[in-house]
């Protein structure tokens with residue numbers, strides 16, 4: 001499906017050139033990064049221990065995996081780390097090496113890109129606008145039973161729809177996929193932003209099923225995309241062995257390994273972020289829902305998808321209006337199954353969210 005080029009949240013240099021706005025002045029509502037920035041505790045610890053870069057990281061990342069295990073209430077033996085979840089997505093495409101993969105979409109484009117690079121063919125299972133982009137489980141089951149897929153990809157909560165699938169539904173999918181020989185990759189990059197985390201994360205299901213892997217990272221929730229720290233949780237011994245023996249050694253650097261042990265214990269930062277995001281999810285949904293100009297979809301992640309109802313507007317014109325005011329939003333026209341009627345923006349601090357809301361409502 002041919003789609004127009006859209007600017008990613010990290011394309012600030014391109015935007016600067018095209019629209020003549022200074023990248024330092026842009027408030028990035030497209031990168032989905034926590035506006036709180038990194039915590040004072042993390043800054044202090046990293047500064048104090050900067051000399052960790054004088055040695056190679058522990059090849060087994062024992063301390064790091066122990067703190068992730070505690071944070072996710074998972075056995076550290078089931079955890080492996082990587083250079084952002086991006087490295088892990090790429091490794092999964094190489095190691096599972098699916099001939100045929102089913103991706104629930106519209107969703108993040110990297111899954112299709114990486115599976116394509118490893119030679120697999122991709123089918124999208126459509127989340128339909130007529131069903132408010134919620135998963136139709138019966139239709140998914142029919143598709144999985146109709147065609148054999150080696151791999152199923154789920155982004156939960158999903159980027160860009162911000163919708164979530166519950167643990168109960170996930171366990172039904174896992175059971176069926178186990179019978180069908182389908183491996184599942186679940187990207188939980190945005191899980192910690194959800195008020196439904198406890199009943200939606202697949203992490204606790206690792207004790208029951210071995211045909212799936214959960215991927216997560218610190219880029220978004222812990223506001224550190226430059227650190228490149230991600231991790232995966234699976235009970236699958238064969239896959240764990242493959243990752244441990246075939247992944248490049250030291251793909252997580254010593255600073256990231258140290259940062260991980262601090263971040264996951266930073267309960268104050270975690271609490272404040274969740275509290276703020278849960279408030280913004282409800283508050284902004286309500287404002288746009290009452291506007292008549294946009295249709296918002298319920299947000300479980302730190303961003304919200306809006307359908308533009310006003311016929312005079314489209315995603316490109318809104319993107320341009322916003323960027324000329326130094327606000328960068330995401331034009332969703334490039335996502336499969338979406339169109340120039342959809343935009344997405346993430347929650348920045350309250351004052352900036354209010355300014356963007358005012359601009360969008362008065363467009």
Ligand SMILES: Cc1ncc(COP(=O)(O)O)c(C=O)c1O
Pocket residue numbers: 032083084085086087108155159187189216217218219225228229230
């Ligand atoms: C759903 C999803 N997964 C993964 C990533 C990349 O994460 P990381 O920085 O951990 O590689 C992104 C980045 O936008 C994303 O939206």
